[in-house]
Amino acid sequence: MATFFGEVLSVYSRAVEEEDEDFVENEEDEEIRRELEKKREVNLLWNPEISQLLASGNKLQCSDFFLAVGHNAASFLSAYVLSSSNWDAVGRASVWNERSRAVAGQSSEESACVFYRHKDIPSVLICRVTCYIAEDQLFQWTEKVFDCVQHRGLNVTVLSDSSVADYKTENYLSSSSAPFLRSLHTAAFSDQPVCQSLEQPNIVTGLPAAVLNHCQVHCIAAAVYQCYSDVIGPDSVTMETYMPVLTKLGKVMQLDQPPTTDVLRKFVRTTDIQSNLYI
Amino acid sequence: MFVSSQDSPPVFKDFTLVMPAVSVGNVGQLAVDLIVSTLNMRRVGYMHTDCLIPMAGNNPYSSCKEDAEELHTPAEVYTAAEMKLAVLQIRAPIIQTRTKRFRQQLVSWIKASGFSRTMVLSSSHAYQRDDLQLQGSPLRFLVTPSLLGVSADALKELGWREMERTPAFPGLTDAEAEPRLCIPGGGITKGLYSDSCAEDLRLAVLLLFCSEGDNIPDAFALVNHLNDWLHLLDNQDQEPNSRWKIPTSWSLLFGSGIPPALF
Secondary structure: EEOOOOEEEEOOOOOOOOOOOOOOOHHHHHHHHHHHHHHOOOOOEEEHHHHHHOOOOOOOOOOOEEEEEEHHHHHHHHHHOOOOOEEEEEEEOOOOOOOOOOOOOOHHHHHHHHEEEEEOOOOOEEEOOOOOHHHHHHHHHHHHHHOOOOOOEEEEEEEEEEHHHHOOOOOOOOHHHHOOOEEEEOOOOOOOOOOOOOOOOOOOOOHHHHHHHHHHHOOEEEEEEEEOOOOOOHHHHHHHHHHHHHHHHHHHHOOOOOOOOOHHHHHOOOOOOOOOOOO | OOOEOOOOOOOOOOOEEEOOOOOOOHHHHOOOOOOHOOOOOOEEEOOOOEEEEOEEEEOOOOOHHHHOHHHOEEEEEEEEHHHOEEEEEEEEOOHHHHHHHHHHHHHHHHHHHHEEEEEEEEEHHHHHHOEEEOOOOOOOEEHHHHHHHHHHHHHHHHHEEEEEEOOOOOOOOOOOOOEOOOOHHHHHOHHHHHHHHHOOEEEEEEEEEEOOOHHHHHHHHHHHHHHHHOOEEEEEOOOOHHHHOOOOOOOOOOOOOOOHHHH
C-alpha cells in the first residue's frame, strides 16, 4: 500500500497472516519442524502412585477440580487454600515454548504447572498455572489433563487473571471499579455463579477458554471466574477479589482462617526489577 | 471433529452448508453471523479441533435475558432444518501450522455429512487488485467443476464475475508460468477450493475485495450477494440491508466507551 508521502507500507490484516502455500519443505526443514513440535509437546509428570494408576488404564477419581491461571489466581489459592498442610503435590506439567525462560530465584518446579491433591479428600484436585501456555499447546494441555481424570460428576472451577484493558464496556470504567470478577459457565453447570456473568461482547481466551471448550463439548460442569485488574503483576487487592469463590471451596473442604493482609503481601513477588522505568 | 450438542446426531444429508473463511476484514464470519441471527438458527453441534485458537463467550445471538448465558465455542454448527440449511461459524483464527490439517478435517466432515453443496464466504485484500479488477463490482465467485455441472444456469442468470487467474510473474511473458489462482488475505480459501476440486466436492466460494476497517457494510454486501442465489430471505420490497438482524455481539467493535475526562 502506498502512502501520501510515497513510502510503501505493508498492510496487515487482523484476521489472516499471509502464508506461502507453495512452500515446499526439504527433509532438513521437516526434521527441524518435527523436533520443534516434539519440544513443544505438553508432558504430564505424575507421582509414582498416580502414574501406576493411569498406566493400568484407570483414571483419577475427581469430584472437584480447581484451576488457577495467572499469578494472582495462583497466589490466592496458595494463600487461602494450599497454605494448610493438607495438600500433596502429586504432579506437574512441563510446557516449553518461546516465552519459557529460567527465572532467577525460581526452581523449575515453581514455574511449571503443579497439581495438588487433598490428603483427606483425594477427590479434590488443585492446579496452579503460572507459566505461559502457547496457543498451539492449550488444546493439548486440556486434553491430556482431562484424559487423566474421570468425568462423571466432575465440577471444574477456573480462576483466571486478566487485564481490565481487555474488558469492553460502553460506559468508561473509572480506575475505582477494577479489580472485579465476571463469570462464564458451561451448560452442564447447574450451580449459581458467585458473580455477574460476562457481558457481550467480551470473551475469554487462553487456558480458561480451552478448559471451557472441552467441558462444554463433553458436558462437564465448569465455571470460569475471570478477574479484571488494572495491575499487571501480583497484587494483594487483586487476590482478594477472588474471595467470593471461597464459598464454593468451603462447600468441598474445610478452610483455615483467612490469611491477614500481611500474609497476602508475602505472596506478592517483591521487586522483580526488570525495568525501573516506572518506579 | 464434529460433536453433536443434541441427544441424537443431526442429519445433514442434502443440506446446503454455508461457512466462512477467516479472511481479511472477517467479512465471511460477519456475514455468517447475520445469517444465524436473522434466521434464528439452532445450534446443533461443535467443531472440536486443536486447529483453532481457543476462545469462549456467552451467547452472541442472545435476544433476551433467558438465553444470554449460554456458552459458545470457536466453531459451531447451526441449522434451519425447514430450509435445509446448515451453517458453520468459525470465531477464532486457525493456528498457523495447522491450516492444512484443518482443511483436511473440513473436507472429511463435508464429505461424510452429505451436504448437497457448500458455500464458502470469503474476502481478499482490495489493495492487491489489478487494473481491471479495480473497476466494477468487488464481488467474485469460484465454483468447483462438480457444482458447476448442476448450477451453471443459476450462475449464468446471476451474471456474477468469476475470480480471475493472475499471472505468476506479472510483466514477464514467460510461456511456462501459467496464470494461477491467487486469493491474498483469503486465509484457507484457496487451499479449501483446490482440495474440494480434487475431492470432487460441490463447493462455491463467494468473495469480496475489501480492506481492514469497519467491515459491516462489506458483510451486508456479501450476505445480500449470497441471498441472490440461495434466496434465504424473500422480502424483496424491503431495503436489502434492513432485512438482516444484527446480533448483540456486534457492539463495541472498536473498543470501550471513551472516558469523559478526556475532554
